[in-house]
Amino acid sequence: MGPITIDRGEQVALVGGNAAGKSRLAAALAGRYGTKYISFRDSYGSYGDRNFFMQQRWNLFTLEGDPPTLGEALRGEAAESRDPAAAGERLAELTALFSLEPLLDKPLVTLSSGELRKYQLTRALLGGPEILVVDNPYIGLDPRARALLTELLTTLSEHMTLVLVLSRPAEIPPFITHVIPVKDGVPGEKVTREQYLDTTLPPAVIRLRNVTIRYGNRVILNDLNWTVREGEHWALTGANGSGKSTLLSLINADNPQAYAHDIELFGRPRGSGESIWDIKRRIGFVSPELHRAFRVDAPALDIVTSGYFDTEGLFMRPSAEQRAGALRWMEEFGIGDLAGMPFLRLSSGQQRMCLVTRAFVKDPPLYILDEPLQGIDEPHRRHVKRLLDRFCGAPGKTLLMVTHYPEEYPSCIDHSLSL
Numbered sequence: 001m002g003p004i005t006i007d008r009g010e011q012v013a014l015v016g017g018n019a020a021g022k023s024r025l026a027a028a029l030a031g032r033y034g035t036k037y038i039s040f041r042d043s044y045g046s047y048g049d050r051n052f053f054m055q056q057r058w059n060l061f062t063l064e065g066d067p068p069t070l071g072e073a074l075r076g077e078a079a080e081s082r083d084p085a086a087a088g089e090r091l092a093e094l095t096a097l098f099s100l101e102p103l104l105d106k107p108l109v110t111l112s113s114g115e116l117r118k119y120q121l122t123r124a125l126l127g128g129p130e131i132l133v134v135d136n137p138y139i140g141l142d143p144r145a146r147a148l149l150t151e152l153l154t155t156l157s158e159h160m161t162l163v164l165v166l167s168r169p170a171e172i173p174p175f176i177t178h179v180i181p182v183k184d185g186v187p188g189e190k191v192t193r194e195q196y197l198d199t200t201l202p203p204a205v206i207r208l209r210n211v212t213i214r215y216g217n218r219v220i221l222n223d224l225n226w227t228v229r230e231g232e233h234w235a236l237t238g239a240n241g242s243g244k245s246t247l248l249s250l251i252n253a254d255n256p257q258a259y260a261h262d263i264e265l266f267g268r269p270r271g272s273g274e275s276i277w278d279i280k281r282r283i284g285f286v287s288p289e290l291h292r293a294f295r296v297d298a299p300a301l302d303i304v305t306s307g308y309f310d311t312e313g314l315f316m317r318p319s320a321e322q323r324a325g326a327l328r329w330m331e332e333f334g335i336g337d338l339a340g341m342p343f344l345r346l347s348s349g350q351q352r353m354c355l356v357t358r359a360f361v362k363d364p365p366l367y368i369l370d371e372p373l374q375g376i377d378e379p380h381r382r383h384v385k386r387l388l389d390r391f392c393g394a395p396g397k398t399l400l401m402v403t404h405y406p407e408e409y410p411s412c413i414d415h416s417l418s419l
Helices: 022-030 047-058 070-079 084-097 113-125 143-157 193-200 244-251 256-260 276-280 288-293 300-308 320-332 348-360 378-392
Strands: 012-015 035-039 131-135 161-166 178-183 204-215 218-229 233-237 262-265 283-286 366-370 398-402 415-418
Touching: 012 022, 022 035, 022 131, 022 161, 035 113, 070 084, 070 113, 084 113, 113 131, 113 143, 143 161, 178 193, 193 218, 204 244, 218 244, 218 398, 233 244, 244 256, 244 262, 244 366, 244 398, 276 283, 283 288, 283 348, 288 348, 300 320, 300 348, 320 348, 348 366, 348 378, 366 378, 378 398
Parallel strands: 012 161, 012 178, 035 131, 131 161, 233 398, 233 415, 283 366, 366 398
Antiparallel strands: 204 218, 204 262
């Protein structure tokens, strides 16, 4: 094995295909002083615990006495460590860090796969290692559990060095700073996460580096790094005032602060000569702010057709083909009967349906949908969700979507960012 050097402050991923030798390298790393190694091979935590968990689950209701709880198991681990007092103090810190308090009275054998990850990580950290090597952290976890584990590891990375062993480039979490590719048991050159992903994944549609937005003394976005790649479908979440709309305005060319930051759209840095209309031409956009500003008393068909020109109403004559296309989209979205009706006389829900349809008429590569289903009745919500899954399933289509109602997200969502 060639030398692997990890500098202070780096968070590293060893990445390679099956049988590439990643786990062997990870185990060798674990032999170093101050390093702890933990391996996940199935949904029951570490491989060595599989038989125990399977047997205990099977016999849960036939065992004499009560099975041990998470709290009992962890306190026992701490008591048997080399320095019980220090381990006890560390357990209290980890309980707070991992939000374990609600789980402490839960029988160990009834923990979910995600909860078992917390248990295994806590066990590994009781000894206070400087470096934690985690092999296959995401194996066996559903999307929600993977997202929660990523949040947990991100928090942990603020306190120590992590080395993750992964098979899929798409699994590399954002907190990882460097990647070491592994092939035939040999580590390759260490590169930044961004460099590695740019050579293995689809091109970046959006890239923000260290973006901070403030108004007066109020910080809206703080040192945000975010990359959205072609074909990804993102849910953007966060409480009111967390910066979701501000972030979308940076991307949609509506926020002048975009030019003062390191932002790339479709491979080009902002301010490199492109116009606002060059950017908007490739984006289908709808938002509550757009809806409030749309006070154009024109036929609904004109409103939808204006999506070809990214204007609030028609200020130029559309071609017959564009009008026919807009009408086809209205029929696709189930609102063809509204084509001749004045926009301002429609209900709020009908207006929102028109504006959602307007976002699709150009068939753009990037959809930015901020609360697209707000005020829309249930039948139309279900219909729009089905259409989103269909349209976003096409090659190269990228989606950013915001809603305060998780059930409104289409099933195509495969990434999330919480502000």
